[in-house]
Amino acid sequence: MKGVLATDRRGVRELGAEELVGWDEVTQGVVLNSFDIELENVAHIPPEERPYSDFNSYTATVASWRVIKPVYNRDICIDCQNCWVWCPDTSIISRDKQMLGIDYDHCKGCGVCVEVCPTNPKSLLMFAEAEDPEAALAKWPEKKKKEKK
Amino acid sequence: MAEKMELNDVEVWDGNYAAAQALRQAQVDVVAAYPITPSTPIVENYGAFVANGYVDGEFVMVESEHAAMSGCVGAAAAGGRVATATSSQGFMLMIEVLYQASGMRLPIVLNVVNRAVASPLNVRGDHGDMYAGRDSGWVQLDAFNAQEAYDLNLCAFKIAEDINVRLPAMVHQDGFLTSHTAQNVYPLSDDEAYAFIGDYKPVDEMLDFSKPVTYGAQTEEDWHYEHKAKQHRALMDSYVVIDRVFEEFKAKTGREYKRVESYMMEDAEVAIVALGSTVETAIQAAQELRDNEGLKAGVVAPRCFRPFPFNEIRDVLANVKAVAVLDRSCPMGAMGALFNEISAAMYTTPSRPLITNFIYGLGGRDFSLDDAKHIFREQKGHADVGYITTPIQQFSGLRGPKLGFYETKRSK
Amino acid sequence: MAITSIKNLKEFSTVNERFEGAHLLCPGCAHSMIVRELMNATDDNLVIATNTGCLEVSTAVYPYTSWDTSWIHIGFENAATAAAGAEAMYKARKRKGTLKDPDAPVKFVAFGGDGSTYDIGFQWLSGAVERGHDFTYICLDNENYANTGGQRSSATPIGAHTTTAQAGRVSYGKKQKKKDMVAIMAAHGAPYVAQLAPNKWKIMAKGFQKALETEGPCFINTVSACTTEWKFDPKDTIHITDLATDTLMFPIYEIIDGHELNILYRPKNVLPVEEYLAAQGRYKHLFKPENKHVIEKIQKDINDFWEYLQRREEARV
Numbered sequence: 082m083k084g085v086l087a088t089d090r091r092g093v094r095e096l097g098a099e100e101l102v103g104w105d106e107v108t109q110g111v112v113l114n115s116f117d118i119e120l121e122n123v124a125h126i127p128p129e130e131r132p133y134s135d136f137n138s139y140t141a142t143v144a145s146w147r148v149i150k151p152v153y154n155r156d157i158c159i160d161c162q163n164c165w166v167w168c169p170d171t172s173i174i175s176r177d178k179q180m181l182g183i184d185y186d187h188c189k190g191c192g193v194c195v196e197v198c199p200t201n202p203k204s205l206l207m208f209a210e211a212e213d214p215e216a217a218l219a220k221w222p223e224k225k226k227k228e229k230k
Numbered sequence: 231m232a233e234k235m236e237l238n239d240v241e242v243w244d245g246n247y248a249a250a251q252a253l254r255q256a257q258v259d260v261v262a263a264y265p266i267t268p269s270t271p272i273v274e275n276y277g278a279f280v281a282n283g284y285v286d287g288e289f290v291m292v293e294s295e296h297a298a299m300s301g302c303v304g305a306a307a308a309g310g311r312v313a314t315a316t317s318s319q320g321f322m323l324m325i326e327v328l329y330q331a332s333g334m335r336l337p338i339v340l341n342v343v344n345r346a347v348a349s350p351l352n353v354r355g356d357h358g359d360m361y362a363g364r365d366s367g368w369v370q371l372d373a374f375n376a377q378e379a380y381d382l383n384l385c386a387f388k389i390a391e392d393i394n395v396r397l398p399a400m401v402h403q404d405g406f407l408t409s410h411t412a413q414n415v416y417p418l419s420d421d422e423a424y425a426f427i428g429d430y431k432p433v434d435e436m437l438d439f440s441k442p443v444t445y446g447a448q449t450e451e452d453w454h455y456e457h458k459a460k461q462h463r464a465l466m467d468s469y470v471v472i473d474r475v476f477e478e479f480k481a482k483t484g485r486e487y488k489r490v491e492s493y494m495m496e497d498a499e500v501a502i503v504a505l506g507s508t509v510e511t512a513i514q515a516a517q518e519l520r521d522n523e524g525l526k527a528g529v530v531a532p533r534c535f536r537p538f539p540f541n542e543i544r545d546v547l548a549n550v551k552a553v554a555v556l557d558r559s560c561p562m563g564a565m566g567a568l569f570n571e572i573s574a575a576m577y578t579t580p581s582r583p584l585i586t587n588f589i590y591g592l593g594g595r596d597f598s599l600d601d602a603k604h605i606f607r608e609q610k611g612h613a614d615v616g617y618i619t620t621p622i623q624q625f626s627g628l629r630g631p632k633l634g635f636y637e638t639k640r641s642k
Numbered sequence: 643m644a645i646t647s648i649k650n651l652k653e654f655s656t657v658n659e660r661f662e663g664a665h666l667l668c669p670g671c672a673h674s675m676i677v678r679e680l681m682n683a684t685d686d687n688l689v690i691a692t693n694t695g696c697l698e699v700s701t702a703v704y705p706y707t708s709w710d711t712s713w714i715h716i717g718f719e720n721a722a723t724a725a726a727g728a729e730a731m732y733k734a735r736k737r738k739g740t741l742k743d744p745d746a747p748v749k750f751v752a753f754g755g756d757g758s759t760y761d762i763g764f765q766w767l768s769g770a771v772e773r774g775h776d777f778t779y780i781c782l783d784n785e786n787y788a789n790t791g792g793q794r795s796s797a798t799p800i801g802a803h804t805t806t807a808q809a810g811r812v813s814y815g816k817k818q819k820k821k822d823m824v825a826i827m828a829a830h831g832a833p834y835v836a837q838l839a840p841n842k843w844k845i846m847a848k849g850f851q852k853a854l855e856t857e858g859p860c861f862i863n864t865v866s867a868c869t870t871e872w873k874f875d876p877k878d879t880i881h882i883t884d885l886a887t888d889t890l891m892f893p894i895y896e897i898i899d900g901h902e903l904n905i906l907y908r909p910k911n912v913l914p915v916e917e918y919l920a921a922q923g924r925y926k927h928l929f930k931p932e933n934k935h936v937i938e939k940i941q942k943d944i945n946d947f948w949e950y951l952q953r954r955e956e957a958r959v
Contacts, residue, residue, distance in 0.1 A: 103456060113705065122439065152848040166655070
């Protein structure tokens with residue numbers, strides 16, 4: 082995950098915890114700028130290289146929404162990208178067709194990624210929020226045997 | 231490339247056509263509009279200009295007035311000059327979008343050809359629609375004749391787009407009385423008119439892809455107040471820019487506009503405060519009373535209805551003894567809106583003149599010289615004894631038993 | 643138009659996301675899956691308008707925005723008109739030469755929930771499509787006014803429980819059938835209309851690309867399974883969507899130029915609608931014996947519509 086979640090503005094702010102400025106400092110017309118400086122075409126720039134403004138929700142965290150969290154098992158994953166395409170919170174990080182892991186600043190713990198994971202055993206499983214990911218990996222279940230009908 | 235029009239030094243235009251010409255000369259990028267009496271000719275004439283190659287911009291005939299203002303907001307956020315026109319029911323229909331437009335600080339020019347608001351349904355001129363939008367956060371200017379309908383449109387673009395204003399602006403004119411009355415109008419040439427307004431300078435435009443921008447965010451109770459206060463402040467302070475634009479317009483054309491117009495007020499003992507074409511009726515009545523009866527009458531018109539010219543009203547009515555404020559809209563259950571705003575301003579002065587309220591001219595009911603003179607004489611009656619001798623609110627020109635509300639509690 | 647590669651999911655995953663996390667949508671919300679697919683389907687600049695609703699209210703609450711493209715919300719009804727106004731401004735400024743980057747490609751997109759699309763914003767959408775603006779309108783159809791707590795809309799299917807057409811002692815929920823917006827939009831002459839679902843990601847991405855590339859007004863109805871109002875566990879969004887498409891409750895098809903209807907997904911095994919209904923709390927009352935006829939009606943309507951789609955596809959009308 083190194084270098085992907087590299088900016089030091091990540092996960093700093095809980096929603097609602099931003100500084101309450103006065104009428105003279107709020108933006109004109111309630112307008113919000115996504116980035117701090119001009120950029121050529123944001124679609125060509127990976128997120129870790131973008132000059133996100135403090136107004137961009139990228140710089141905030143919803144981690145406190147979770148009571149359970151997905152843990153990612155790199156050893157079993159086949160990089161199918163199912164979890165990537167169906168994550169509602171842009172929290173499955175994939176680069177160069179390789180899964181890198183979970184953005185825990187933005188993950189809400191919905192569990193969709195686990196459900197759509199096709200491997201056996203799954204490469205993503207839900208654990209209690211407090212669970213240490215390393216410990217979770219150590220508890221990973223074995224391959225499920227196909228039920229004989 | 232849009233063709234230019236050769237205009238005469240003096241043209242004979244009605245208020246609607248004058249407004250349409252101003253929109254053409256302003257080289258509006260997008261007009262999104264819908265027809266409604268009596269503003270329809272503005273849109274029709276603009277359509278004729280488009281069809282004959284005089285307009286470079288887009289002309290979008292939408293499916294309702296709400297859509298007209300919505301299209302204007304989307305276009306304005308995309309960073310260009312935008313305008314439209316409406317009246318009455320159409321104005322009422324687009325009201326929610328008026329608030330949205332000003333909240334987003336988007337310069338848009340809206341021509342409101344003032345018409346009564348249903349029910350009953352009425353297509354004639356009164357100020358019901360103008361008043362309905364008074365809290366919508368727009369700069370609001372009032373034209374009393376066709377020349378002013380033309381001039382104030384040019385000024386409105388310049389005011390609205392000023393970097394220190396960035397608020398939408400309305401130009402009002404009386405339905406039929408001004409919009410359909412042909413008068414002499416002295417236009418600027420196409421080049422002069424456009425040069426006066428200048429090029430549009432985009433701010434926070436959606437079509438600048440190097441700076442993606444979000445418009446129309448929601449606010450919770452921790453942010454809403456500050457945003458509204460900021461917007462209010464911008465509208466309150468816009469008077470600086472309005473005065474400057476009026477000065478520049480005077481330098482260019484010799485025609486002087488003030489946020490509060492005053493006529494014969496230097497030594498006036500009594501005054502009428504009014505808006506729209508009534509102002510010219512009152513001026514003539516005052517002149518005749520001066521000439522024939524020695525009655526020192528004057529006329530005041532808050533041409534800039536928003537931001538309300540609180541200070542200038544206080545100055546111009548400081549030495550007057552009795553004032554009649556005329557409201558061409560029925561307030562329903564209260565004193566007239568203009569009466570309330572004038573009274574609030576005068577309440578803070580040492581002189582506190584006697585102020586009464588006349589509701590008049592609803593649904594296009596004619597307001598005559600005699601009506602005006604009667605009101606002036608009544609004010610003289612109050613002034614002579616030092617207190618209001620009639621009900622505080624009355625209805626001028628109403629058939630049936632006299633209708634009036636509230637007696638004064640101030641004795642001599 | 644710069645389309646991204648959707649040859650397979652691995653290719654697709656190499657796009658740079660433009661919809662950011664830490665928005666306020668419910669965990670498991672399909673709106674977000676659909677929006678991500680749209681924004682990932684193209685590299686072009688996007689100007690996006692959104693009606694008041696779950697998406698708007700969750701992605702732009704001052705002082706945060708989750709949009710990395712220009713975005714506008716005006717009101718409940720008028721995203722289509724906002725997009726139309728922006729598109730008109732683009733045309734005007736391009737003609738006049740006042741655009742900052744005149745060669746930069748841009749697509750205009752409007753999002754609306756079913757409430758704003760089928761009901762309160764219907765006129766605005768109709769007008770924009772009739773006028774032929776070059777934009778794509780995507781309805782995020784979760785079959786209710788979810789943002790305000792689950793009231794009925796004209797997209798709510800027959801027999802569903804909503805807070806204003808409740809299932810109770812004397813009522814089985816909504817009595818009226820769901821409005822067919824796809825047909826209505828096709829009847830407007832929209833050059834491309836479709837009904838798509840996020841579980842079939844490739845068909846959806848392809849449909850989005852087609853709509854973005856097609857000049858003129860395109861309309862896409864997307865099934866957006868709503869964990870909160872349909873009442874199922876957030877993790878099951880894709881599973882529920884699978885049931886929706888495999889029971890043919892939501893057939894996936896497109897209509898090109900009003901006459902070329904193509905069914906885009908044919909389930910290997912069509913499931914009985916009971917499986918779909920049983921998985922959601924909003925339909926559980928239908929399993930009472932007195933409401934059995936409603937399930938039968940739902941199944942019949944599905945069968946009839948599927949038959950109609952197949953016949954029309956065959957006849958090329």
